Amino acid sequence: MSAARPSLRADARRNRDAVLVAAREVFAEQGLDAPLDAVARRAGVGRATLYRSFPTREDLVRASFDDNLEALEALVAEHADPDRAFEALLRTTAELQLRDLGFIELLARRGPDDAITHDIVERFLAVLREPLRQAQAAGLVRADVAEDDAMLVVEMLGAAARGGAGRNDRALALLLDALAP
Amino acid sequence: MSAARPSLRADARRNRDAVLVAAREVFAEQGLDAPLDAVARRAGVGRATLYRSFPTREDLVRASFDDNLEALEALVAEHADPDRAFEALLRTTAELQLRDLGFIELLARRGPDDAITHDIVERFLAVLREPLRQAQAAGLVRADVAEDDAMLVVEMLGAAARGGAGRNDRALALLLDALAP
DNA sequence: ACGCAACCGGACGCCGCTGTCCGTTTTATG
């Protein structure tokens, strides 16, 4: 849902979207190092077409996960109880990680190219900042938890998510408990 | 230091040891998927020689990490205060993970082949069992922590270790706190 | 010291992934 690309032929836009959908699936299943062949094949498109819309893997990764970041931003912006937005953010992030190996790698800065992930992690940190402050002000989270600590928690949740839903839940409970005053 | 291979020529044994040393270094730096070329090169040996001693990657991985497991077993067996052996085990494991990417992957069952890692994880769980029980009996660890939960903690420590020593320490503090009653 | 067996490692062919090129097809315009 990026801004409309006015000068783009109909078939081009169609293929671009198909690639993006396929990329999200493939990255979710196989991680960020997945062969681009797999993406093109799943999109029903030649490799050249993929490269035309996304010259580098980085471009494709960035575009693929834009939705996730937007969803998290919206979650925070529209959350009913701002004091609990931080917890909701962690829960939702953990859930996204559970279904998306690529997102785990992205947030752990373990992508094929660090430059790719750096921007996205920064953006995630920006989303995290205000809810964390608010939760601390409300006495729901220990005051000595820095942004970086929250990021560490997210990375640990990612590790847990690889072990399936059970582990994911257990880790979330454990870590929320550890963050409480 | 596995049992002596009586029928093994001197140069063969020498090369075998060199490969093992090189493998530990390479796996530590690059993870379990590191190219075997790199191992052979660092050992100053041709690939064929490597394959002669370790026909599959699994053989090499298993042999490479035997020392780590033995060290942990020894740590537990000889620990002065059995009640605190569990905590010592976690600390030492975290430290090993900090300096060894391969060991992180191994304990997270994320090796190239699951069969490789399964045995080692089982062995690690066996090491974990008694100290955990004892720590719980001594009231140092919550009673509702299962073996699997302890393993989850180890995996999360692994994720933290990728971020450097600072993260490693922080995660250890956070998780030990979460495990306490 | 000598000969045989064991061992070595450079070289080879294979495979999967990458990124680009170019003849063909599809779309937009007048």
Add this chain to the structure above:
DNA sequence: CATAAAACGGACAGCGGCGTCCGGTTGCGT
């Protein structure tokens, strides 16, 4: 509907890692 521009995708060459083969070398027993 015709034509030019834009986009398509199969095909190609290159690269890096794998596993093996074989002519040459080294160690060990006599």
